[in-house]
Amino acid sequence: MSHISEIFGSSVFNDSVMRERLPKATYKALRKTIDEGLPLTLEISEVVSSCMKDWAIEKGATHFTHWFQPMTGITAEKHDSFINPTEDGKVILEFSGKELSKGEADGSSFPSGGLRATFEARGYTAWDCTSPAFIKNNTLYIPTVFCSYTGETLDKKTPLLRSMECLSKSAIRVLHLFGNEKVTKVTPTVGPEQEYFLIDKKIYDRRKDLIFTGRTLFGAKAPKGQEMEDHYYGSIKQRVSAFMKDLDEELWKLGISAKTEHNEVAPAQHELAPIFTTANIATDHNQLTMELLKSVALKHGLVCLLHEKPFAGVNGSGKHNNWSLSTNDGQNLLDPGKTPHENAQFLIFLCSVIKAVDEYADLLRLAAGNPGNDHRLGANEAPPAIISVFLGDELTKILDQIASGGDISTNKAGKLTVGVSTLPAFPRDTTDRNRTSPLAFTGNKFEFRMVGSSASIASSNFFLNTTVAEVLENFADRLEKASDINAEVSSIIKDVVKHNGRVIFNGNGYSEEWVAEAEKRGLPNIKSYVESIKCLLEEKNISVMEKHKVFSRVEMHSRYEISLEKYIKTINIEALTMLEMSRRQILPAVISFGAQLANSINQIKSCGVDADISANAELLKEVTSLTTQLSKEITLLDKKVSEAQEATHDSYAQAMLYRTGVFAQMGSLRAVADKLECIVDSKLWPFPTYADILFNI
Structure with a gap:
């Protein structure tokens, strides 16, 4: 591999490239747009596009594309070449400011939730200059937003950018009241940890369920799973290591700061974690990471599975969305400092998250949900479906003491020794980590642990950004009217502890006791993705999104319909795949095995030997009984x-039929098939088993 510092960002039209190639005036104007949100003129776009084209062509690019993130959950792109024919039959390479700034896509062929009729096709893409362009596969990729002809957003990037703006405005108001007058911008920063599975491509090709749905619809547990706890952080196999090496290089070229990689808990499961960056760029980078995980895997004869639960009986995959707030002058607003009880500013921002999470828990539950994550949330391998916040004992104690008006004392972080004389003592964290918490404070950030591995992180972040912005705006209103800010800060903390402290929970989120306790506290327990979708029609949720101009009422309704449609289509595809595999693969295999058993019994009988064939008969009886049940x-x-x-009159009712009827029946069918897998001759079983899949790399 080339030296990392040489390849890192080599395929990105980043700040250093812009500073080098753009005229000074153009560079300054573009930076003002990026940093301050000022409009970019067509004249500036023309200069940028010309320099960007020259740079891209030097890098081998022949095409450009407006790269956007529609409501499909994956990215979309339409490629155009730089060529433009001339009168003498030749071509010149052109790329105008208009082509850079604006593109057109089919607005009716992507999910719109009724915003666009089939015959109304026009949609627009517009350059998001806050996320740098990059080159991939000889194409210049230009990150863009995507909206309809009538202006409604049809993507995930637009609401994310809007939410970042409203959060910055609210946070700045609060910071100025604390004397931070130099702060002109507050940015949510994110570091998403990505989990995934790697399996052999040849085995994958023999499983229709993996091909069509991304998960195994059938499969008995292998004799060995994750119970030995030997895979987590274990030695990385050579084939996987080679894959990770190539993946790192491709990610680094695109300026994605892949930092940490290791084996995860389940067999064949792994994790990749990047360094924090702005929420917008982190979202773009995570989409690229998921794409590259798949494409690089194929080069190594592997397939990357991003489904939240590709295999029953072993841990599924999630994506921890680590979220914090940074100012333009380098402050982390969620860093408690050495004395958090004296840091009024930190406590205000901490309380803003607590209050937002409590009052808008349903939106966060929705953001974490999808059909695949229904297999994980609350299943003792991921955080429960009940939204709560882990703060740790010290911060909880500080908030309680402020709320009660008593003297404040803290647990001073001491030194932790490990009992080995050659190792130095190292600072003790004031809180342990709580892996069962949906939203855990981990020192200077919140870790939203519920997000599914295949999901875009945009939804989690724009809901979190917007709701925290709403609370901070409320706090700013109170502080601006206060004659004594310190007293008002104390009053705000007291109110949050009193009215929203129910969401703070530092215990075991997997326990049945917590479910009962959460019910007593009045916390919602939204058990399925379908049920969570209803929150998009809640007036309080529509109101807050409209107020901060993140979504209009119409856009909220469209996302309600899109989400239901996605669930319905996902479960329908899974069910149809299951029916095909059952009828055309499993049923013929078990009938053939039954016939072999019957023939063997008849052959033994025809020999005239007085042999005990009770075992043969019992096996045949069991197989035929299960075959009938199947x-x-x-x-x-x-x-x-x-x-x-057929139940198409109401989307929600139809989705619930798929949830309570189809999905439940799929479980019943699978249970019978998995029993048969454990009995039928392995040579006759029609597709690879879990043992074949999980332990064959």
């Missing part, structure tokens, strides 16, 4: 799917 379960699933497909 056939019945297939018929029932077929019926449930038909009923759900």
